[in-house]
Amino acid sequence: MPPRATQKQSEPDAVLVSQDVLSRLKGDILDGRFAPGARLRFAELQKTYEAGIGTLREALSHLLPEGLVELDANRGFRVAAISAEDLRDVSALHIEFEQRAIVESVRHGDDAWEAGLVLAFHRLAKIERLPREERRQRSSEWLAAHREFHRALVAACPSRWLLRLRAQMYDHMERYRLVSQRHRPLGPAKRAEHEAIRDAALARKPEQAGELLAAHLRETTETVLRHAPQFMPPP
Amino acid sequence: MPPRATQKQSEPDAVLVSQDVLSRLKGDILDGRFAPGARLRFAELQKTYEAGIGTLREALSHLLPEGLVELDANRGFRVAAISAEDLRDVSALHIEFEQRAIVESVRHGDDAWEAGLVLAFHRLAKIERLPREERRQRSSEWLAAHREFHRALVAACPSRWLLRLRAQMYDHMERYRLVSQRHRPLGPAKRAEHEAIRDAALARKPEQAGELLAAHLRETTETVLRHAPQFMPPP
DNA sequence: GCGGGCCATATTTTCGAAGATACTTGATTG
DNA sequence: CAATCAAGTATCTTCGAAAATATGGCCCGC
Numbered sequence: 001m002p003p004r005a006t007q008k009q010s011e012p013d014a015v016l017v018s019q020d021v022l023s024r025l026k027g028d029i030l031d032g033r034f035a036p037g038a039r040l041r042f043a044e045l046q047k048t049y050e051a052g053i054g055t056l057r058e059a060l061s062h063l064l065p066e067g068l069v070e071l072d073a074n075r076g077f078r079v080a081a082i083s084a085e086d087l088r089d090v091s092a093l094h095i096e097f098e099q100r101a102i103v104e105s106v107r108h109g110d111d112a113w114e115a116g117l118v119l120a121f122h123r124l125a126k127i128e129r130l131p132r133e134e135r136r137q138r139s140s141e142w143l144a145a146h147r148e149f150h151r152a153l154v155a156a157c158p159s160r161w162l163l164r165l166r167a168q169m170y171d172h173m174e175r176y177r178l179v180s181q182r183h184r185p186l187g188p189a190k191r192a193e194h195e196a197i198r199d200a201a202l203a204r205k206p207e208q209a210g211e212l213l214a215a216h217l218r219e220t221t222e223t224v225l226r227h228a229p230q231f232m233p234p235p
Numbered sequence: 236m237p238p239r240a241t242q243k244q245s246e247p248d249a250v251l252v253s254q255d256v257l258s259r260l261k262g263d264i265l266d267g268r269f270a271p272g273a274r275l276r277f278a279e280l281q282k283t284y285e286a287g288i289g290t291l292r293e294a295l296s297h298l299l300p301e302g303l304v305e306l307d308a309n310r311g312f313r314v315a316a317i318s319a320e321d322l323r324d325v326s327a328l329h330i331e332f333e334q335r336a337i338v339e340s341v342r343h344g345d346d347a348w349e350a351g352l353v354l355a356f357h358r359l360a361k362i363e364r365l366p367r368e369e370r371r372q373r374s375s376e377w378l379a380a381h382r383e384f385h386r387a388l389v390a391a392c393p394s395r396w397l398l399r400l401r402a403q404m405y406d407h408m409e410r411y412r413l414v415s416q417r418h419r420p421l422g423p424a425k426r427a428e429h430e431a432i433r434d435a436a437l438a439r440k441p442e443q444a445g446e447l448l449a450a451h452l453r454e455t456t457e458t459v460l461r462h463a464p465q466f467m468p469p470p
Numbered sequence: 471g472c473g474g475g476c477c478a479t480a481t482t483t484t485c486g487a488a489g490a491t492a493c494t495t496g497a498t499t500g
Numbered sequence: 501c502a503a504t505c506a507a508g509t510a511t512c513t514t515c516g517a518a519a520a521t522a523t524g525g526c527c528c529g530c
Contacts, residue, residue: 015308016309018514019308041482042481042482043480054514055514057289057483058293058513058514061293063300065297067396073254073521074482074520075482075521089395092394162324251484253484288512288513289483290484293484308512309490309491309511310511312512473529475527476527477524479523480522481521487515488513488515489515490512492511493511495508496506496507497505497506498504
């Protein structure tokens with residue numbers, strides 16, 4: 001039996017199931033669909049993601065060194081806990097990585113980087129201009145656009161490792177933002193701040209862009225910390 | 236068939252096979268038993284580690300975000316490549332993390348930390364005093380003691396994330412050291428340097444300890460870089 | 471009533487077979 | 501001779517069954 005139409009041209013989305021499960025699982029942890037500290041049972045995961053146990057273990061093993069899940073022997077996986085202390089720790093490193101990365105990025109960025117940044121800001125601004133209600137419904141689009149904007153800012157930084165670590169910390173900060181968002185009023189729009197950062201980057205002012213970005217992030221962290229008692233575990 | 240002697244008393248090392256495979260695999264990558272860039276075939280791994288495919292995939296998935304192995308779809312896992320550029324990148328971040336961590340560690344360390352540091356140095360020094368030949372044979376012991384000494388130095392740093400990232404970068408630097416060591420004469424003993432760092436730490440001089448540690452690491456990196464053409468991929 | 475052991479249930483962990491996908495080889499054609 | 505294609509081989513990927521381990525409930529002796 002021919003094993004399907006033999007399409008020789010390699011599909012661009014020759015994606016692995018485990019990678020797909022990984023990204024969905026990660027997204028579900030980041031936006032709090034799985035509560036911090038919650039156990040992740042295979043029976044449940046199998047239904048949700050329509051994948052075998054081995055595939056799920058593979059995805060969870062990937063998230064282990066990133067610090068998003070934890071494992072204790074013979075008792076399975078748990079979503080990593082959160083705490084004000086951890087938030088401060090994550091945030092301090094995140095801000096520093098972002099600042100250093102954007103400084104280098106502005107210094108090294110070429111035309112393609114500029115174009116990517118302009119585009120990313122445009123997409124983010126477009127979503128942010130939508131009426132409040134529609135933005136709510138399409139929150140995952142805003143999330144992706146916001147993530148992509150911040151990625152575009154630092155994309156030209158030549159240190160691959162700094163970018164890697166920055167991305168890791170961004171993930172953790174996003175989780176804190178999203179978990180806290182369910183327990184506090186939506187913060188004010190940050191379009192003006194984003195625009196100012198973009199302008200400083202395009203004007204090739206590395207230090208200014210870095211300062212603006214750091215201030216932007218510090219403010220977010222403080223907002224989250226201010227409402228922390230509402231969603232943090234009481235210890 | 237009885238599935239083995241049923242020893243009910245819970246062994247203290249109720250360790251997972253996957254975790255055991257993980258640590259052995261990681262060690263084998265770090266000390267170059269698997270060449271950088273080499274493919275990791277499951278048939279071979281299965282014999283070496285006496286584990287099932289699923290278990291091996293789990294371990295490899297863990298190493299993926301740490302940057303020690305890479306995966307391309309349907310072509311399996313490879314040991315991450317090395318390059319002079321990557322070495323410089325890794326080293327710069329590693330040195331910085333170590334320096335910041337030791338400064339904080341010296342500031343916050345208590346009696347238990349001091350004791351641990353003294354002990355770790357003692358063990359390392361004991362091995363380094365052995366005759367050259369015996370040290371060669373027991374190189375894995377030296378490796379563990381050296382790693383433990385550096386861990387003990389920074390152990391009291393209160394930032395869990397800084398310690399995590401430091402540990403990651405330490406792993407990568409160790410790989411560069413070990414891979415290069417096969418292509419150059421063994422460097423001079425660093426016992427005096429280690430001792431100086433320990434003394435500065437115990438004397439509660441954070442900045443001095445930080446400077447000594449940073450200098451110590453910079454020197455190592457330069458030694459490795461100096462011999463880089465001999466073991467780096469040509470392109 | 472209450473702690474401690476024991477069985478039944480729930481869950482995790484390991485493993486290799488079966489299905490996909492890539493690579494090799496060799497024959498064929500322009 | 502180079503390029504193309506096809507069958508055969510090698511390898512990766514996915515999956516759930518079976519073993520190993522933990523959890524909860526029950527009974528018993530005190």
